[in-house]
Amino acid sequence: MARTITLDHITKIEGHAKLRLKVDRGKVKQCHLTATEGARYFEGIVKGRRYNEAHEITSRICGICSCAHVIAAIQAVEDALGHAPTKQTKQLRLLLTLGERIRSHATHLYFLSLPDYLGYESALAMAKNHRPELQRALNLMRCGNGIIATLGARDLHPVSATVGGWLRLPKEGDMQKLRLSLDSVKKDAIATCDLFNSLKYPEFESKGKYFSLIHPKDYPFLEGEFGFGKERVKKSDYRSFLTEYHEPDSTANFVVKSDKRYFVGALARINNNRKLLSVDAQKMLRQSGISLPSRNPYHNTIAQAVELVHCVDQALEICSTLKIKPEEVEKIAPRAGTGVGMIEVPRGTLWHEYTLDAQGIITRTNIITPTAQNLLNIQEDIRQFVPRVLKKPRAQIILDVEKLIRSYDPCFSCSAHFLEVDWK
Amino acid sequence: MTKLKVGIYGITGCAGCQLSVIFNEDELLDLIEVVDLKAFPFIKEVNPDEQYDLIFLEGLVADKGDLEAAKKLRKNAKILVALGACAVTGCVPAYRNFTLKQNYEHLLYRKIRELQDVQPTPVDMHVRVDYYLPGCPPDKRQILAFIKGAVKGAIPRPTDNPVCVECRQNGNACLLEIGKPCLGPITAGGCNAVCVNGGLECWGCRGPTKDMNLPLMISLLKRKGFDEKFIQDRMRTFAGLKLPMLKEVLHGKNHHA
Numbered sequence: 001m002a003r004t005i006t007l008d009h010i011t012k013i014e015g016h017a018k019l020r021l022k023v024d025r026g027k028v029k030q031c032h033l034t035a036t037e038g039a040r041y042f043e044g045i046v047k048g049r050r051y052n053e054a055h056e057i058t059s060r061i062c063g064i065c066s067c068a069h070v071i072a073a074i075q076a077v078e079d080a081l082g083h084a085p086t087k088q089t090k091q092l093r094l095l096l097t098l099g100e101r102i103r104s105h106a107t108h109l110y111f112l113s114l115p116d117y118l119g120y121e122s123a124l125a126m127a128k129n130h131r132p133e134l135q136r137a138l139n140l141m142r143c144g145n146g147i148i149a150t151l152g153a154r155d156l157h158p159v160s161a162t163v164g165g166w167l168r169l170p171k172e173g174d175m176q177k178l179r180l181s182l183d184s185v186k187k188d189a190i191a192t193c194d195l196f197n198s199l200k201y202p203e204f205e206s207k208g209k210y211f212s213l214i215h216p217k218d219y220p221f222l223e224g225e226f227g228f229g230k231e232r233v234k235k236s237d238y239r240s241f242l243t244e245y246h247e248p249d250s251t252a253n254f255v256v257k258s259d260k261r262y263f264v265g266a267l268a269r270i271n272n273n274r275k276l277l278s279v280d281a282q283k284m285l286r287q288s289g290i291s292l293p294s295r296n297p298y299h300n301t302i303a304q305a306v307e308l309v310h311c312v313d314q315a316l317e318i319c320s321t322l323k324i325k326p327e328e329v330e331k332i333a334p335r336a337g338t339g340v341g342m343i344e345v346p347r348g349t350l351w352h353e354y355t356l357d358a359q360g361i362i363t364r365t366n367i368i369t370p371t372a373q374n375l376l377n378i379q380e381d382i383r384q385f386v387p388r389v390l391k392k393p394r395a396q397i398i399l400d401v402e403k404l405i406r407s408y409d410p411c412f413s414c415s416a417h418f419l420e421v422d423w424k
Numbered sequence: 425m426t427k428l429k430v431g432i433y434g435i436t437g438c439a440g441c442q443l444s445v446i447f448n449e450d451e452l453l454d455l456i457e458v459v460d461l462k463a464f465p466f467i468k469e470v471n472p473d474e475q476y477d478l479i480f481l482e483g484l485v486a487d488k489g490d491l492e493a494a495k496k497l498r499k500n501a502k503i504l505v506a507l508g509a510c511a512v513t514g515c516v517p518a519y520r521n522f523t524l525k526q527n528y529e530h531l532l533y534r535k536i537r538e539l540q541d542v543q544p545t546p547v548d549m550h551v552r553v554d555y556y557l558p559g560c561p562p563d564k565r566q567i568l569a570f571i572k573g574a575v576k577g578a579i580p581r582p583t584d585n586p587v588c589v590e591c592r593q594n595g596n597a598c599l600l601e602i603g604k605p606c607l608g609p610i611t612a613g614g615c616n617a618v619c620v621n622g623g624l625e626c627w628g629c630r631g632p633t634k635d636m637n638l639p640l641m642i643s644l645l646k647r648k649g650f651d652e653k654f655i656q657d658r659m660r661t662f663a664g665l666k667l668p669m670l671k672e673v674l675h676g677k678n679h680h681a
Binding site: 124152154 | 439485
């Protein structure tokens with residue numbers, strides 16, 4: 001008997017998506033995951049604008065990872081202009097990124113993921129019986145948002161980071177306040193690991209490879225090469241690595257590598273860089289009992305919890321050691337060129353690419369988000385996963401599939417923009 | 425006392441305004457005691473399709489699905505609030521209305537037989553909106569103040585002061601005076617001039633004030649050395665559809681982006 005499961009509006013994800021699943025005699029006949037966001041054409045919108053406007057505009061691709069788009073755009077434009085930022089500028093960009101990672105992971109873990117595991121329809125419904133857990137989530141979110149607002153003036157779409165440096169620098173006392181705030185949430189990050197380590201995750205192995213930035217010395221955020229195992233891709237070569245195609249009904253893109261699917265995100269990062277995690281993060285990872293490398297997407301939540309600890313530790317180190325020097329935004333003469341920004345953001349690797357003319361006007365843009373890379377893998381994971389749970393009641397199948405989708409922390413707001421189809 | 429029944433929904437957008445609601449970290453748990461936050465698909469599985477006292481809608485209308493959702497939510501809401509710049513002005517995604525079609529035409533999906541795309545437009549171009557919470561995103565405390573006000577039956581009135589009023593109160597140096605293209609003088613305040621506090625000139629995300637002097641603003645920017653195309657692009661980035669007079673002020677010229 002053929003069965004169809006259609007989830008027209010998948011909740012507890014960023015943005016809008018739907019799934020169409022058709023099963024006949026134990027076989028998946030159709031499995032189609034599509035973004036249903038309206039198209040926003042960001043690449044078209046920044047065309048014709050000045051080089052130092054790109055990050056302000058592309059920040060609006062996504063609320064929860066607006067810092068990511070700001071930093072990727074700035075990095076790409078500086079690359080095109082042949083500009084190397086100062087050490088202080090780089091450290092502050094990293095701190096902004098860490099703040100965003102903390103608030104994004106905390107939001108995803110507690111508000112979008114945890115209710116599935118504890119049997120609630122939402123985090124709000126958990127308020128009565130799980131207030132301490134929610135309080136912990138809010139503490140972490142407050143800390144992450146505090147870092148972003150201190151550096152960027154606002155917690156969403158921060159404004160102070162710009163091409164050539166910072167429009168406003170934090171004051172000495174600001175760093176001290178952030179240190180105290182980070183100190184106070186360290187225990188919340190550890191408790192988050194304890195909680196997510198204690199949950200039961202379905203056994204499943206994705207056929208996708210795991211790709212992330214890999215760096216010889218530091219856990220990767222803003223620097224490194226894109227890779228898997230021994231494979232490496234320099235950022236200037238990313239176009240030859242990736243091929244893209246558009247799914248017929250989706251305003252988001254599937255990105256595929258040589259027709260082979262892969263995934264990005266926290267699990268890919270710890271698979272590739274686990275030895276570079278902070279001491280306490282490594283300890284929490286060991287306590288999780290998962291063996292790495294893991295291709296079980298449900299483990300992405302554990303990986304996010306482990307990263308929370310790492311991010312708090314690394315942000316603490318920056319706030320304790322960085323002495324803010326007065327530095328003006330560096331003046332950079334426009335010139336023609338193409339540049340690529342490649343960074344790790346909460347959901348995986350993000351690329352921004354801009355081509356500028358001699359006056360510094362943007363003539364061409366390409367943006368590839370983590371979810372655009374993960375989308376095919378999520379869909380194919382569902383196809384692979386569903387046959388083994390077919391005997392379960394319909395509601396349970398739906399819950400398992402939704403948990404699978406949510407474990408990737410997909411952001412359909414991010415992925416729903418049009419990318420260039422023809423690469424020359 | 426029956427609690428106010430509240431829904432928070434999103435159509436095409438970045439989810440940032442909805443996040444701003446839950447980023448009220450100190451008040452969120454109290455808020456859900458005071459109101460019945462019954463629908464919030466971003467973080468809730470169960471979101472009944474029924475009557476609400478108050479519905480906040482984030483996002484702009486960019487496809488047929490958005491349009492249907494906006495119409496349905498209008499019907500479901502006693503009070504419909506446009507939440508954030510996309511819903512209020514169309515924000516950055518509506519800037520596409522002013523760019524050359526050739527800038528984005530090649531980005532269209534070739535496989536889509538029937539493109540579900542509609543002109544990107546703010547919510548009030550399709551359904552009646554009772555209140556506006558402008559900004560990209562709105563100040564999270566303002567959203568909270570609005571809900572608290574609604575509970576008490578006294579919804580706070582929006583300010584029509586330009587951004588400059590709060591900016592001066594904050595003691596910021598005037599960015600226009602040092603040659604930055606700040607749109608503060610013609611932009612509705614209420615944001616505590618947060619961008620200027622952070623060193624960035626105002627881009628006008630909260631939309632124009634009712635009594636703005638657009639010709640004066642333009643001539644001021646020209647005197648600072650900005651050309652018409654730049655001025656037009658900047659003003660249209662966040663609120664182009666709310667500045668239809670811009671074309672007239674620029675003497676009918678349309679500098680294509």
